[in-house]
């Protein structure tokens with residue numbers, strides 16, 4: 001039987017409807033969620049992504065600001081903009097679109113964003129919160145992958161998950177999220193000698209290397225869940241993932257397509273992180289006004 005498709009567009013629509021409902025509740029309390037999106041340079045794909053982020057904000061009822069800068073915008077000026085947004089009470093999330101032009105150090109920029117507004121979850125502190133199982137922002141793409149896996153209804157406890165790729169933004173946080181869900185996790189990467197040996201043992205495969213046909217049907221255990229994070233172009237210029245979709249669909253139980261799988265979830269989870277940031281901000285404000293609001297009520301003693 002061919003694999004069941006895990007539909008990221010449909011799941012995004014469902015989650016975004018709930019996000020919009022929660023945003024309306026916050027707005028009614030005078031606390032509309034707000035996202036600042038910064039883009040430097042003229043990469044056409046990045047401009048499409050930021051436009052989609054701003055559009056998604058509008059549809060969810062968020063306030064958003066889009067700051068576009070020329071490719072020669074200086075690192076110092078960018079850090080100044082971030083410092084201003086860090087103290088802007090209308091902004092609950094700050095996102096700097098990656099990649100940045102070569103003269104700007106991405107880690108300096110990421111670390112300049114206040115941890116409470118790091119809705120990309122890219123900073124060292126956010127990564128540490130994830131390692132330590134503390135509440136914080138989870139990077140949007142792996143967070144979206146977890147939501148996609150959840151739709152299968154399969155409990156990850158005791159399952160073997162193999163993550164292919166070890167980037168700081170996808171592979172490593174993905175492995176930590178799977179670990180949090182009680183999976184046994186293996187991380188494979190460019191120096192792993194026999195990738196198929198590992199993937200053939202996996203109940204869940206997450207492919208995030210950026211090379212097409214990295215995972216083929218002979219590398220997949222029958223009934224496995226296969227999540228494809230890759231975004232590549234084939235010889236005809238058509239968008240494709242890291243997984244040979246047609247072949248693997250004959251073996252897996254569930255599979256995400258490219259496009260229409262992980263991609264749309266990245267923006268949805270950005271909205272989710274921004275919403276959660278605004279909700280945390282409101283809870284803090286309420287405790288500041290009424291310190292008892294943050295306390296657990298004592299039971300009545302008769």
Ligand SMILES: Nc1nc2c(c(=O)[nH]1)N[C@@H](CN(C=O)c1ccc(C(=O)N[C@@H](CCC(=O)O)C(=O)O)cc1)CN2
Nearest residue numbers: 049096097098099120140259260261262263264266267
């Ligand atoms: N600061 C960030 N920069 C980048 C991130 C990020 O999460 N934060 N991720 C990527 C780009 N990205 C969002 O920014 C992104 C990529 C792809 C998609 C998407 O919906 N893809 C579609 C296909 C789109 C197409 O046809 O080209 C899909 O897979 O269905 C959304 C967002 C790098 N930079």
